[in-house]
Amino acid sequence: MLALATLIIASSGPVWIGVGSLDPQVPPLLVERIDALAANSLGLGQRQSEDLEAWQQRLVAIDASFRQGNLEASRNAVSRLIAALTSDQHPWLQSVNLLADALLMLGQIQLLLDDELSAAAAFQSHHALRPAALPDASLYHPDTLLAYERLAVATLAGARRSLQVGARPVGATVWLDGKPRGQTPMTLNGLLPGRHYLRIVAGARSIQQVVDLGNEGRIVSVDLGAGAQTSGAFFAAWRERAGLPRLRSALVSSGEGRRRFALALRSRAQGYELFGVRFGTEGQVSALSMLELADEKTDLAPVEALVRSLRDGDFSQPPERLIEQAFGRPPSVIKPLVLGAVASGVLVAAASAVLLALWLQDDSGIVIDPGRLR
Amino acid sequence: MKVLMTVPLLVLLACGGPELTVHLESDESLSETVVWFRPILREFNSTTPQVFAAQRVGDGSVRIPFPAEGRPFSLRIDACAEGEGCEASRRMAVACSRVITLQLGEEQAPIKLTLTAVPSPDPGGCP
Secondary structure: OOOEEEEEEOOOOOEEEEEEEOOOOOOHHHHHHHHHHHHHHOOOOOOOOOOHHHHHHHHHHHHHHHHOOOHHHHHHHHHHHHHHHOOOOOOHHHHHHHHHHHHHHHHHHHHHOOOHHHHHHHHHHHHHHOOOOOOOOOOOOHHHHHHHHHHHHHHHOOOOEEEEEEEEOOOOEEEEOOEEEEEOOEEEEEEOOEEEEEEEEEOOEEEEEEEEEOOOOEEEEEEOOOOHHHHHHHHHHHHHOOOHHHHHHHHHOOOOOOOEEEEEEEEOOOOEEEEEEEEOOOOOEEEEEEEEEOOOOOOOHHHHHHHHHHHHOOOOOOOHHHHHHHHOOOOOOHHHHHHHHHHHHHHHHHHHHHHHHHHHHOOOOEEEEOHHHO | OHHHHHHHHHHHHOOOOOOEEEEEEEOOOOOOOOOEEEEEEEEOOOOOOEEOOOEEHHHOOEEEOOOOOOOOEEEEEEEEOOOOOOOHHHOOEEEEOOOEOOOOOOOOOOEEEEEEEOOOOOOOOOO
């Protein structure tokens, strides 16, 4: 029976639209850092950027240590890695596969340490995440394969759970265990008991949580905020830098008359400009600030203060000069034609490069030459 | 605009060509003639290795794609005698590489893998 309902209210004050970049020179890492910081400041629990490569290297090092016979040290190290991978904030898509690999390694180590109960827990967690991916017979010891079959596959055989997911706005994308599953509202059936990793995404907004499907199914209902579907259109309009009226038009057409705020980054000759803007209920700019960031690794403490002031502060009308610096001027009649021609040229060049790259792809790789066998 | 289009094309043209060559050899212990070989690539710690189609020795070289850049991997070659294909149950010899990490675009020195006979019953995997 579906019994437990979870409700997350994402925002209660002004609607947080998100962080966007206004030109391609802005490094995604900087956007991600600010996005994570803002989300944490606002209590939205969005993902925090972590170094996936570092996690992979940790697993490589643990594997090497394991193969040298350091069982206790390997168990402790892989347990710490799993704890990091199962925290509430991490890049889901890439890390769930890594988590599955780490669980398999942990189960294997626990077996060698004669801790069958812990091995069963690790194997079952792996099986719940990746029910179709059994350990490769050519990579694991037959004892490990047999134990996996007995402790996980046979134990969980026939036990299935369901997960019902609802969200505002309707149509948010549902990811489970690192894979996209569809749009809300939806019910996922046939899931194995155990911990599953749920992420619900609408535009630039997302909510994620660990769902423990123990003895029964679950109902999860989340609220991603009124502006969730519209952040893409909002930043697309801002990137045009076609003046404040254009941006207000995009904002008003997006729906409810609530106060909203957002951050946007633009590159300069040296460093970056970070604009923070808050709109009133009629779409008017009620606050506008600009911070200069030296580089992508700069200290973001001032940004946190900016986010909070945009959410909570009381502002006066910003100067016209700053509004123009942030949003640009309304375009002339000729400018769209020139921009269109340039954009077409860039598109043709990009398409040519992609096609050529695809054509050349067959010409590289690993060449296995059996010539010396003949 | 011509310059914009030409420069990336020339750069791409300069990047083509094989980047890692693997020469297969037979160990002296191998008495039978190798007729088939089958490459198996395993990205580090993946539970699902990529198994490529078996190839006749007489048909020459085979090319397989690289794994994702910077991802450690190892290569296994199963070898079989005359017959149909080179399924695991038919293999008579195997060669395994060390763990390799490639940076695409860099020239790699060719490597040599030596096929050695597998015992009976075949324990599977690498020796």
